[in-house]
Amino acid sequence: MQREAVLARQNVTDGAIGDELVAVFTSSRERAYWIALDITRDPDEAADIVAEALVRAQRGLPRFRGDCSLRTYLLRVVVNLALKGVRRRRVRERLRHLLLGEEHDARTPEHLASCGEQSRALARALDELPARQRAAFVLRHAHELHVAEVAAVLQLSEGTVKTHLSRAVQRLRRALREQVRP
Amino acid sequence: MSDCRGIQESIAAGEELPASAVPHLERCAACAALARDVEQLRAAARGLPRPPWPAREVALRALARRGGRGALVLARAQLGPLLAAVALLLLLVGLVLRFAPRGPSRPEPVQADAASIDLFALIDRAQQVWTPAGASKGELAWLKLELPSPKSASVSEIDPLAGLRPAALLISADERNGARSDNPASSPTRGTNPRRKP
Numbered sequence: 001m002q003r004e005a006v007l008a009r010q011n012v013t014d015g016a017i018g019d020e021l022v023a024v025f026t027s028s029r030e031r032a033y034w035i036a037l038d039i040t041r042d043p044d045e046a047a048d049i050v051a052e053a054l055v056r057a058q059r060g061l062p063r064f065r066g067d068c069s070l071r072t073y074l075l076r077v078v079v080n081l082a083l084k085g086v087r088r089r090r091v092r093e094r095l096r097h098l099l100l101g102e103e104h105d106a107r108t109p110e111h112l113a114s115c116g117e118q119s120r121a122l123a124r125a126l127d128e129l130p131a132r133q134r135a136a137f138v139l140r141h142a143h144e145l146h147v148a149e150v151a152a153v154l155q156l157s158e159g160t161v162k163t164h165l166s167r168a169v170q171r172l173r174r175a176l177r178e179q180v181r182p
Numbered sequence: 183m184s185d186c187r188g189i190q191e192s193i194a195a196g197e198e199l200p201a202s203a204v205p206h207l208e209r210c211a212a213c214a215a216l217a218r219d220v221e222q223l224r225a226a227a228r229g230l231p232r233p234p235w236p237a238r239e240v241a242l243r244a245l246a247r248r249g250g251r252g253a254l255v256l257a258r259a260q261l262g263p264l265l266a267a268v269a270l271l272l273l274l275v276g277l278v279l280r281f282a283p284r285g286p287s288r289p290e291p292v293q294a295d296a297a298s299i300d301l302f303a304l305i306d307r308a309q310q311v312w313t314p315a316g317a318s319k320g321e322l323a324w325l326k327l328e329l330p331s332p333k334s335a336s337v338s339e340i341d342p343l344a345g346l347r348p349a350a351l352l353i354s355a356d357e358r359n360g361a362r363s364d365n366p367a368s369s370p371t372r373g374t375n376p377r378r379k380p
Contacts, residue, residue: 030235038230047236051243118222119229140196142227147195162195169194173219 024070032078038138039082053077068152075153083131125175133168193217
C-alpha cells in the first residue's frame with residue numbers, strides 16, 4: 001500500500017518502475033561510480049560495485065518499499081556494496097597482518113596521483129575511518145548530498161548521521177595533523 | 183559547552199549555522215578552528231580525483247553478472263576484437279599468397295642474340311610463306327626465285343637457309359667470316375645480324 005502511494009507520488013507506475021530505474025541509473029551512474037570510488041579507493045572495485053548495483057537493484061525492485069526515491073535506492077545499494085567491500089578488505093588486511101606480519105598497504109592508488117597534496121592526504125586519512133563514518137563524510141562533503149539524503153542512503157536517522165560526521169571530522173583533523181607532523 | 187557541542191555538530195555536518203551561532207563563533211576559538219578545518223576538508227574532498235567513467239567496462243560486468251546470455255554477450259564482446267584481428271590477419275595472408283609470384287623470383291630476361299632472333303624470324307617467315315594461304319598469294323613464286331638450284335652447287339655450298347631468306351637479307355659466307363674477323367673479341371654469333379649490315 002505504501003509502495004503504491006510513494007510510487008504515485010514519484011509519478012512512477014508499478015509496471016514502469018523497471019524502466020524508470022534504468023533511466024535513473026543512466027543519469028546517476030557516474031556519480032554512483034565516484035561515490036563507490038571515494039569509499040573504496042579502488043577503481044576496479046568501484047566499477048564492479050556499480051555493475052553489481054544495477055543487477056541487484058533490478059532484482060530487488062519487487063521488495064522496494066518505496067520509502068525513498070529511486071535515485072536514493074540505487075545509491076543505497078551502491079554504498080552498501082562499497083561498505084561491504086571495505087569491511088571485507090579490512091578483514092583480509094588484518095588476517096594478512098596476523099598470519100604473515102604484512103603491514104597495511106599504504107601506497108597511493110594510481111588515480112590519486114594527479115590530485116593535490118591535500119586531497120591525497122585526505123584520501124589516506126579516509127582509509128583509517130570506520131566504514132560508516134567514511135561513507136557519511138564522502139556523501140556529505142565530497143558529493144554534497146543533504147544530511148537527510150545521506151540518512152536515507154545509509155538507512156540511519158539524521159541525528160546518527162550528524163554524529164558520524166562529527167566523529168569523522170574529528171578523526172580526519174587528527175589524522176591530517178599527524179601527517180603534517182613527521 | 184553545550185552550545186559548543188550542538189554548533190560543532192552542525193559545523194561538521196556542513197549545515198548552515200543559525201544567526202544566533204555567529205556571536206558564539208566569534209568568541210569560541212575551538213568552534214572557529216573547527217569551521218576553518220571543515221572548510222579545508224570540504225575543499226580537499228571536492229578535489230578528490232574524478233577519473234573518467236568506465237561505461238563500457240561497467241556494462242560488460244553488469245552483463246556478466248546477470249548470467250545466462252549475459253555471459254555469452256560478455257565473452258563475445260571481449261573476444262570480438264581479438265577474433266576480428268585474427269580474421270583480418272588471415273585475410274591479409276590469403277591475399278598475399280594469392281597475388282605473390284609463384285616459385286623463385288623471376289630471372290632477368292636474357293638479351294637474346296640478335297642473329298638467332300633473325301634466324302628464328304626467318305624460319306617463321308618461311309613457314310608463313312609455305313602455308314597454302316601464302317602460296318595462293320604468289321609468295322611461293324617469289325621464294326622460288328631466291329632458291330639456288332641444287333644442281334648448280336654442291337651440297338656443302340648450299341646454305342640451307344639461304345633460300346628461305348628474303349633476297350635483300352642474304353649475305354655470303356665470306357662476308358660473314360669477314361664480319362667476325364673484323365671484331366675478334368666479339369662472340370661468334372655477334373655482329374652477324376644481316377639487318378645491321380649496310
